[in-house]
Amino acid sequence: MLKKERQEFILREINLHNKVLTSDLCEAINVSEDTIRRDLSELAETGEIIKVHGGALSKSFHVSFQSNGVYSHDNKKLIAQKAVTLIRDGMFVLTTGGTTIIELAKALPQHLRATFFTGSLPAAMEYIQHPNIEVIFIGDRISKNSKITVGGDAITKIKQINADICFLGINAIDTEHGLTDNDWDVVQVKRAMMQSSKKVVALTIAEKINSLQKIKIAGIEELDAMITDMDPGDKIFDTYKQKGVEIL
Amino acid sequence: MLKKERQEFILREINLHNKVLTSDLCEAINVSEDTIRRDLSELAETGEIIKVHGGALSKSFHVSFQSNGVYSHDNKKLIAQKAVTLIRDGMFVLTTGGTTIIELAKALPQHLRATFFTGSLPAAMEYIQHPNIEVIFIGDRISKNSKITVGGDAITKIKQINADICFLGINAIDTEHGLTDNDWDVVQVKRAMMQSSKKVVALTIAEKINSLQKIKIAGIEELDAMITDMDPGDKIFDTYKQKGVEIL
DNA sequence: ATGGTTCGTGAATGTTTTTGCGGGAAATTG
DNA sequence: CAATTTCCCGCAAAAACATTCACGAACCAT
Numbered sequence: 291m292l293k294k295e296r297q298e299f300i301l302r303e304i305n306l307h308n309k310v311l312t313s314d315l316c317e318a319i320n321v322s323e324d325t326i327r328r329d330l331s332e333l334a335e336t337g338e339i340i341k342v343h344g345g346a347l348s349k350s351f352h353v354s355f356q357s358n359g360v361y362s363h364d365n366k367k368l369i370a371q372k373a374v375t376l377i378r379d380g381m382f383v384l385t386t387g388g389t390t391i392i393e394l395a396k397a398l399p400q401h402l403r404a405t406f407f408t409g410s411l412p413a414a415m416e417y418i419q420h421p422n423i424e425v426i427f428i429g430d431r432i433s434k435n436s437k438i439t440v441g442g443d444a445i446t447k448i449k450q451i452n453a454d455i456c457f458l459g460i461n462a463i464d465t466e467h468g469l470t471d472n473d474w475d476v477v478q479v480k481r482a483m484m485q486s487s488k489k490v491v492a493l494t495i496a497e498k499i500n501s502l503q504k505i506k507i508a509g510i511e512e513l514d515a516m517i518t519d520m521d522p523g524d525k526i527f528d529t530y531k532q533k534g535v536e537i538l
Numbered sequence: 539m540l541k542k543e544r545q546e547f548i549l550r551e552i553n554l555h556n557k558v559l560t561s562d563l564c565e566a567i568n569v570s571e572d573t574i575r576r577d578l579s580e581l582a583e584t585g586e587i588i589k590v591h592g593g594a595l596s597k598s599f600h601v602s603f604q605s606n607g608v609y610s611h612d613n614k615k616l617i618a619q620k621a622v623t624l625i626r627d628g629m630f631v632l633t634t635g636g637t638t639i640i641e642l643a644k645a646l647p648q649h650l651r652a653t654f655f656t657g658s659l660p661a662a663m664e665y666i667q668h669p670n671i672e673v674i675f676i677g678d679r680i681s682k683n684s685k686i687t688v689g690g691d692a693i694t695k696i697k698q699i700n701a702d703i704c705f706l707g708i709n710a711i712d713t714e715h716g717l718t719d720n721d722w723d724v725v726q727v728k729r730a731m732m733q734s735s736k737k738v739v740a741l742t743i744a745e746k747i748n749s750l751q752k753i754k755i756a757g758i759e760e761l762d763a764m765i766t767d768m769d770p771g772d773k774i775f776d777t778y779k780q781k782g783v784e785i786l
Numbered sequence: 787a788t789g790g791t792t793c794g795t796g797a798a799t800g801t802t803t804t805t806g807c808g809g810g811a812a813a814t815t816g
Numbered sequence: 817c818a819a820t821t822t823c824c825c826g827c828a829a830a831a832a833c834a835t836t837c838a839c840g841a842a843c844c845a846t
Contacts (some may be wrong), residue, residue: 292796293793298541307669309540309543309669311540312832312833313831313832321795321796322795322796323832323833324795324796324797324833325794325796327812327833328794328836329796336822340542342540342541342542342543342832343540343541343802343803343804343831344540344541344803344804344831344832345540347543349542359707361807382574392675402687409677411659411663411666411675412663412664413664414659414680415660416546417680418680418682418685419630422823424676424821425680425682426677426678426679426680427659427675427677427678427679427680427687428677429657429674429675429676429677429678429687430674430675430677431672431673431674431675432662432666432673432674432675434666437666437673438678444677447677472811498648530616541803541804560822561821561822570804570805570806570807571806571822571823572805572806572823572824573804573805573806573825574806575822575823578806589813590822591813591814591821592813592821592822592823659798723788724831735794761840
């Protein structure tokens with residue numbers, strides 16, 4: 291088994307169970323403990339996992355409940371402000387999960403009357419606070435890391451929807467590889483959502499721009515618009531604009 | 539269990555109950571008291587908790603109990619304690635929503651390995667905190683009052699399930715009219731859940747016993763058990779027992 | 787091909803971390 | 817005050833870790 295292959299296996303295992311033991315892994319993959327340790331160190335180096343004595347934990351293991359613990363909070367608020375301007379009364383809106391989407395949910399104006407589809411527990415909790423928004427939850431198995439529903443049932447349901455607009459919280463995007471992510475199940479869901487929407491909008495903080503993850507969701511050309519916390523005129527966006535993505 | 543994992547567990551336990559006993563923890567996690575004490579010391583060192591003789595306290599405790607404004611909180615905890623004893627490893631469990639069910643979710647033992655089906659957002663948020671519990675969310679339109687999914691899609695999905703046990707948080711029950719509620723959509727869901735379970739258990743605080751609402755869910759005889767905060771030997775339950783309901 | 791280089795892995799060695807236990811000090815309770 | 821519980825300190829064993837070295841694979845330029 292190749293090194294990269296092995297590390298992806300470890301990553302998947304962690305995202306699945308929220309933790310791994312060094313001893314378990316070395317038995318499962320049949321390599322020495324030292325090799326596993328080296329892998330865990332590398333993955334911890336790039337910040338993909340948290341290494342602890344005896345194994346490693348998923349980053350999302352430590353759940354802080356205050357919203358001020360959200361990384362890059364102010365930037366995400368700004369993104370949310372821009373995003374709400376795209377939503378009109380009567381629209382059918384599809385959204386993923388993620389902290390940026392939560393900010394979007396909080397920024398929705400009181401008078402807005404629309405129907406929101408989501409598979410994200412935290413996002414749904416926000417949406418139902420709003421008096422004039424109807425919430426349809428997409429059911430299936432819930433992934434503990436991302437707190438969204440994943441699986442065939444969810445995807446089938448999403449495909450039955452014909453939404454006006456879809457907001458994607460993005461983990462990584464670059465001009466060459468497009469939208470990428472690191473959880474296979476989540477990728478399937480996002481892909482389905484893109485296909486079920488007339489218009490697809492990506493939300494992301496600046497530092498995730500031109501970064502790359504393991505699994506491809508879709509190419510840049512499938513995006514209609516992208517919203518970031520930066521000035522839309524910035525030259526970093528030139529390539530995106532060439533490929534037909536509107537920057538807000 | 540990894541050290542960090544253990545400390546997260548302790549933190550969660552403290553934030554949940556505002557205090558912990560060293561002895562309780564060492565029994566729950568199955569390590570020596572010294573280990574627990576060392577953990578508490580470390581957590582106190584970083585200022586996350588307050589260590590006292592015999593255990594530790596939540597920092598926010600002395601600011602008087604901010605503890606949720608849930609009505610009859612302690613009684614519901616007691617009910618939850620009784621309810622968890624019915625759940626075994628590997629079971630498929632169906633639950634409704636409601637504050638009593640939330641307490642049940644919080645009271646689930648860490649080691650329990652089971653699959654939970656629910657249409658309640660708050661309940662699902664609790665379930666996903668537990669490491670060994672798989673959560674399947676039943677999707678459809680979300681009712682803002684009850685924060686659970688309602689509608690035909692949800693009911694269709696519920697009918698496809700074959701659960702071992704179903705926990706119903708109930709609003710009103712009396713010997714003559716059985717289980718009653720005041721939301722038509724919610725009633726449909728509860729009825730479907732009862733039909734999809736081998737065993738049906740009703741959870742309710744004492745004061746809802748022998749009360750009546752507008753819409754009927756089911757008769758007493760369709761209940762297998764009822765859990766309340768009262769003594770199961772109380773004579774108020776005589777009629778229920780006659781009709782074959784086990785009282786816990 | 788060939789010699790040199792780099793990379794990935796496993797093994798050997800010594801170090802650090804974690805944990806449980808015993809005994810005595812300190813706190814709590816009646 | 818006395819009994820019990822809880823705590824603290826030091827120790828020892830086991831587990832996990834870092835470091836170093838050696839060997840073989842793949843790679844590359846000659």
